[in-house]
Amino acid sequence: MAQSIGFIGLGIMGQPMALNLAKAGYQLAVYNRTRSKAEPLERAGARVAASPADAVRDAEVIVTIVSDSAAMEDVVCGPGGVLETIRPGAVLIDSSTISPVVSRKLACHVAGKGARMLDAPVTGSKHGAEKGDLIFMIGGERAALDRVMDVLQVMGKKHVYCGENGKGLAAKLAMNSILATTVAVFSEGFVAATKAGVNPQVLLEIMQSSLARCAIVDFKAPFVFRGDFTPYFPLKLMHKDLELAMEAAYAQNVAMPVTATVKEVYGAAKARGSGDLDYAAVITFFEEMAGVKVRG
Ligand code: NAP
Numbered sequence: 703m704a705q706s707i708g709f710i711g712l713g714i715m716g717q718p719m720a721l722n723l724a725k726a727g728y729q730l731a732v733y734n735r736t737r738s739k740a741e742p743l744e745r746a747g748a749r750v751a752a753s754p755a756d757a758v759r760d761a762e763v764i765v766t767i768v769s770d771s772a773a774m775e776d777v778v779c780g781p782g783g784v785l786e787t788i789r790p791g792a793v794l795i796d797s798s799t800i801s802p803v804v805s806r807k808l809a810c811h812v813a814g815k816g817a818r819m820l821d822a823p824v825t826g827s828k829h830g831a832e833k834g835d836l837i838f839m840i841g842g843e844r845a846a847l848d849r850v851m852d853v854l855q856v857m858g859k860k861h862v863y864c865g866e867n868g869k870g871l872a873a874k875l876a877m878n879s880i881l882a883t884t885v886a887v888f889s890e891g892f893v894a895a896t897k898a899g900v901n902p903q904v905l906l907e908i909m910q911s912s913l914a915r916c917a918i919v920d921f922k923a924p925f926v927f928r929g930d931f932t933p934y935f936p937l938k939l940m941h942k943d944l945e946l947a948m949e950a951a952y953a954q955n956v957a958m959p960v961t962a963t964v965k966e967v968y969g970a971a972k973a974r975g976s977g978d979l980d981y982a983a984v985i986t987f988f989e990e991m992a993g994v995k996v997r998g
Contacts, residue, residue, distance in 0.1 A: 705729055707853065708761035710754050710777055710784070711768040711798070712739040714933065715824070718831040719767065719797070719857045724748055726856045733757035753782030763853050764794040767824075770942055771800040778808050790816030793850045797838070799823045799878070799943055802868035802950060809842065809867045818846035821867060823874035824858065828934045835859035839877075841870035875947040879961040881918055882940050882981065886964045888919050889985035892926075892996045902927060902996045922982045927998030931979035931986075938977035941968040 709720045712734035720743055724730050730748035733756065734740045740750045751757035754777045758764045764784065768774055774796065778784045784794065794812055796805065796819060809819040820842035830836040836858035840847055847854075847863060854861050864870045895905045906923050909915055925931070944965035951958040971977075971987040989995050 706731070706760050706762055708751070708754075708758035708764040708784075709733070709743075709748075710757055710764070710766045711773075712743065713767070713769070714828050714936075715797070715831045716765075716767040717742065718828065719765070719836075720748070721746055722831075722834045722856050723765075723853065728853070728856075731757045731759075731761065754778070754780075754784045755782045755786040758784050758792070759787040759789075761789070762792055763850050764788070764792060765797065765853070765857075766794065767797040769798070769939065771804040771946075774798050774800050774808065775804065779811060785811055785815060788812065788815050788817045792817040793846045794819040795822045795850055795854065796820065797822050797824050799874055799939070799946070800871065801946055802841075802871040802875075803953070805841075805871055806868045818843055819867070820846055820850070821870040822854070823870055825874070825877055826858070831857070838862065839864055839870040839873040841865055841872075842867050872950065875943060875950055878940065878943040879947045879958065879964070882944055882968060882984075883960055883964045884916060884918050885922060885982060886967050886984055888922070889926075889982075889988045889996075893985065893988040893992045893994060896994045896996045897992050903998045906998075924998070925980070926982050926985055926996060929995075929997055931976070931983040933978060933980045935981050936977065937968060937979055937981040937983055938972050940981040941965065941972050941977070944968055 706729045709730055709732045724746040731751045732740050732743045732748045733751040733754050744750050768777055805821045812819040820840055822838045822840045824836040824838055826836040834857055837860045838858045840863050864873050892902050896902055947961055971984045976983040
């Protein structure tokens with residue numbers, strides 16, 4: 703077991719991930735910009751650090767999970783950032799969903815200090831983070847991954863090596879395009895059926911008995927039918943991921959016309975005030991246009 707972990711970012715995902723590491727007996731130094739979110743970790747025996755640099759000064763392994771590319775650049779390169787104190791030989795596991803280009807640049811900075819960085823974005827949402835059964839998609843040096851596998855195993859049930867730096871993120875962005883599109887088209891179809899007088903519970907029963915069945919709809923439909931949009935994955939972060947997917951597609955000369963349209967729909971839902979709700983709240987955009995609500 704690695705002796706010491708520096709953990710940065712205790713939001714919806716980071717807090718349960720860090721708590722699982724504390725429960726597994728790792729020595730943790732944690733940092734969160736808003737200090738109050740570190741209190742449950744303090745009660746679990748972690749040291750609360752004053753800055754990212756303070757959190758990683760003794761760490762052999764560092765885990766970061768913050769909102770977006772700008773946040774990750776602040777945490778690594780900003781004043782009081784990771785680069786000020788990271789130890790040679792340390793491995794930084796970044797589970798934030800950020801731009802693969804920014805991630806590769808940060809990996810170079812980290813390598814300049816004699817340490818290594820892996821992009822290791824996750825899927826599985828808040829439940830997966832709490833249960834320690836996230837799925838990790840990993841890019842970077844295989845040898846660095848081998849050194850931190852014990853830490854990753856506490857937080858996740860499946861760890862898929864995708865290749866060099868940036869490839870974990872490339873896989874993650876494709877995954878989220880698929881998820882966002884599925885939830886958007888579920889919303890559109892259920893709104894149309896409701897407007898036509900079909901009970902949404904009945905449509906769900908038909909879907910669940912057919913080849914159209916899918917796990918994300920099974921999971922989200924009960925929340926949608928209750929009008930419960932408590933954020934498991936905030937809509938504004940899904941919109942950010944769709945923007946990242948499009949940026950990566952443009953850079954590679956790949957057309958993603960479906961994702962481009964879906965991105966606009968999430969952007970409109972965000973502009974209408976749903977950014978901090980779960981991304982399933984994208985349905986409210988279709989509901990408002992159709993003048994119906996899909997409730998069970
Ligand atoms: P969240 O609850 O909004 O947490 C974001 C974290 O980033 C907070 O700790 C926040 O600190 C920190 N942060 C933001 N800007 C910062 C800055 N400039 N400097 C330092 N810290 C900063 O989001 P989340 O749901 O945990 O998501 C975190 C990452 O995981 C995102 O990249 C997201 O796309 C990805 N992800 C999320 C899910 C999910 O289901 N929620 C699933 C897979 C991947 P404060 O507390 O001070 O705001």
